Amino acid sequence: MKYNFASGPAALPQEVINDIICGINNFKDSKLSILETYHRSAEFIHILENAKHTLKRLLAISDDYEVLFLHGGASLQFLMIPYNFLDAKEYAAFIDTGLWSQKAILQAKQFGNAMVIASSKDSNYKYIPKNFNLEDKDYKYLYLCSNNSVYGTAWHHYPETRVPIVADMTSDLLTKQININQFKLVYASLQKNLGVAGAAVVIINKNFLDKFQVKRCTLDMLNFKTHISSASIYNTPPIFPISVAYLMLNWIEKKGGITFFQDDNLKKATYLYKYIDNSNIFFNDVDKNDRSTTNIVFNIKGKISEQDFIDFANRCNCVGIQGHRSVKGFRVALYNAVSYESVKHLVDAMSQYEKTII
Numbered sequence: 001m002k003y004n005f006a007s008g009p010a011a012l013p014q015e016v017i018n019d020i021i022c023g024i025n026n027f028k029d030s031k032l033s034i035l036e037t038y039h040r041s042a043e044f045i046h047i048l049e050n051a052k053h054t055l056k057r058l059l060a061i062s063d064d065y066e067v068l069f070l071h072g073g074a075s076l077q078f079l080m081i082p083y084n085f086l087d088a089k090e091y092a093a094f095i096d097t098g099l100w101s102q103k104a105i106l107q108a109k110q111f112g113n114a115m116v117i118a119s120s121k122d123s124n125y126k127y128i129p130k131n132f133n134l135e136d137k138d139y140k141y142l143y144l145c146s147n148n149s150v151y152g153t154a155w156h157h158y159p160e161t162r163v164p165i166v167a168d169m170t171s172d173l174l175t176k177q178i179n180i181n182q183f184k185l186v187y188a189s190l191q192k193n194l195g196v197a198g199a200a201v202v203i204i205n206k207n208f209l210d211k212f213q214v215k216r217c218t219l220d221m222l223n224f225k226t227h228i229s230s231a232s233i234y235n236t237p238p239i240f241p242i243s244v245a246y247l248m249l250n251w252i253e254k255k256g257g258i259t260f261f262q263d264d265n266l267k268k269a270t271y272l273y274k275y276i277d278n279s280n281i282f283f284n285d286v287d288k289n290d291r292s293t294t295n296i297v298f299n300i301k302g303k304i305s306e307q308d309f310i311d312f313a314n315r316c317n318c319v320g321i322q323g324h325r326s327v328k329g330f331r332v333a334l335y336n337a338v339s340y341e342s343v344k345h346l347v348d349a350m351s352q353y354e355k356t357i358i
């Protein structure tokens with residue numbers, strides 16, 4: 001057995017993999033594979049509607065919001081959001097917490113004034129900026145990335161502001177309680193806690209869309225309204241990622257919902273951080289108040305080779321722990337599908353390695 005700690009595409013629960021295999025062979029007893037199922041069939045519409053409703057139930061999302069499943073992963077949202085909400089003369093405020101927010105900033109600059117109002121670049125993104133001014137301009141929205149999978153930081157309290165908040169929740173949606181009402185738009189790539197890569201879920205406040213959408217939106221595929229009016233089936237939707245998201249959502253609900261996973265994720269993260277903080281060779285230098293519970297980064301002290309530890313971990317069947325290529329070091333994803341037992345196995349491997357070094 002392999003213990004998969006990859007940050008994405010990420011580990012899937014074995015039950016969900018088994019259900020996927022069944023669906024590929026014979027989808028809901030139709031004698032057809034899910035991969036060849038017509039996207040307007042009653043079977044697929046059931047999957048799509050059930051996925052939306054299960055997500056709404058799990059996160060207590062009110063009817064003021066629409067839920068969309070769209071092609072293009074989270075990266076398409078980097079540009080789709082400013083395309084819909086930022087005009088050339090308008091301002092949007094961005095908090096720069098590293099790579100994923102920077103990608104969003106670069107895209108937003110193509111459409112309007114994307115202003116970086118705070119950044120933790122000075123410390124190589126080891127903390128979440130807390131001091132910023134949202135009053136100096138009439139900002140259309142405030143953009144932030146709730147969990148920074150490359151640097152292991154996360155927002156634990158969101159800004160209280162009258163400015164509408166838009167959040168990339170790719171790496172922590174469904175891992176803990178969030179109050180969706182604090183946001184006007186939330187999106188997440190499906191590849192972390194909702195299954196496989198290639199698509200994203202977008203939760204969008206209808207009133208925000210009606211009042212704040214810019215006039216320019218003539219490109220149908222990029223217009224949120226196109227997808228709302230066709231209930232996520234404007235063109236052939238990504239049926240496989242959506243079907244896996246449906247299975248993941250039902251698995252999350254069956255396991256006990258967000259309450260269960262919030263506790264479980266905290267328990268996993270606390271266990272790993274405690275080991276790292278007491279280790280003689282590993283360290284984590286993220287501001288303790290801003291540490292992520294879903295992506296834990298760490299480094300190795302002195303001249304010990306990173307590759308040597310990665311090879312050792314691989315021999316212990318722990319895979320996917322290498323840091324993002326832009327920062328190196330190590331990174332362990334503790335998404336919902338990663339069990340507490342897997343984390344214990346990793347910590348055992350780390351402490352065995354530590355004994356071989358000291």
Ligand code: PMP
Nearest residue numbers: 008073074075100149170171189
């Ligand atoms: N935002 C965050 C926080 C991410 O971690 C990632 C992917 N790792 C993305 C956006 C981009 O997602 P995708 O590759 O599915 O477009």
